[in-house]
Amino acid sequence: MSRSTKITTRGRLALRAAAAASWASQKAGRGKGSMIGGLIALKIDPSVMTQLGRDRRTVIVTGTNGKSTTTRMTAAALATLDEVATQADGANMDAGIVAALNSHIDAPLAAIEVDELHVPHVADAMNPEAIVLLNLTRDQLDRVGEINMIERKLRACVAAHPDAVIVANCDDVLVTSVAYDAKNVVWVAAGSGWVGDATSCPRTGEPIVWEGTHWRSTGSDFARPEPDWWLDDDNLYGPDGLVVPMKLALPGKANRGNAAQAVAASVVMGATAQDAVAAASTVQDVAGRYSTVQVGPHSVHMLLAKNPAGWQEALSMIDPTVD
DSSP, rough: GGGGGOOHHHHHHHHHHHHHHHHHHHHHTTTOOOOHHHHHHHOOOOTTTHHTTTTOEEEEEEESSSSSHHHHHHHHHHTTSSSSEOSSSSOOSSHHHHHHHHHHHSSSSEEEEEEEEGHHHHHHHHSEEEEEEEOOOOTTTTTOOHHHHHHHHHHHHHHHHHTTTTETTTHHHHHHHHHHHHEEEEEOOOSSSSOTTTBBBBTTTBEEOOOOOOOTTTSSBBBBBOBBEEHHHHHHHGGGGEEOOOSSSSSSSSHHHHHHHHHHHHHTTOOOOOHHHHHTTOOOOOOBTEEEEEEEEEEEOOOOSSSSSHHHHHHOOOTTTTO
């Protein structure tokens, strides 16, 4: 049975109004209209996200940096199984999520990027099968607030969804705290180039001690878990001795970590690691990120940086030998 037949009368009215608003926005030259459409749909029927998310196998992806890239890689990997609903433009709040779900209304799978503050109610609406936790660092403090507050909210969300598999970056102290008590956790050593926001334990306030890549809290047994998945410059390593060569189209160590978490989540959903790596490796351009433009005689690669951790990663991708 088509999912559209399960939508309530009010929900169908909301989606028709959304389609009309999107059409008007496009005709007026104001973009694709997905955001205005989603906003109108939610205004008419606040339950429309729940209705659109019903009966889908869903992966939610969140974190300060890398959400759009990891979501794109996850969607590509899940597409080896079946049709996938996902955002094409990184619109990761309620309106964009509704628009993405509505545009692929009968897709049985979903890979959904979600802003950190929106994860609790989106998870309640969609009941995800897996939640991918990338990293938590300082970002838009005027909007997002203090990162330990976000950690506590995400930890409560994980506790409220005990059946979800949490795919968590064990190299990130705050992410590890979010997932530490979860019943079903897949730990991925995805890297943490920026540790300036992880100097104290989010659970006890005691100092965090780093010994190479390993970290531990001095005030409790809280420490870096042993990873189920890890990587080096050539391969991705997984459970039961799995080794898969991984060569990505996208640059940077952070994107290798993003790919590792995308693959781990896709394997949770039933994809093979080999197919998931091959699919993630085809991702080249994410909503304009990493695209190449010609400026006179120069080819310029576009990188996005919006916080200290993002700037550190972007600057590490610059080749100082290039003229």
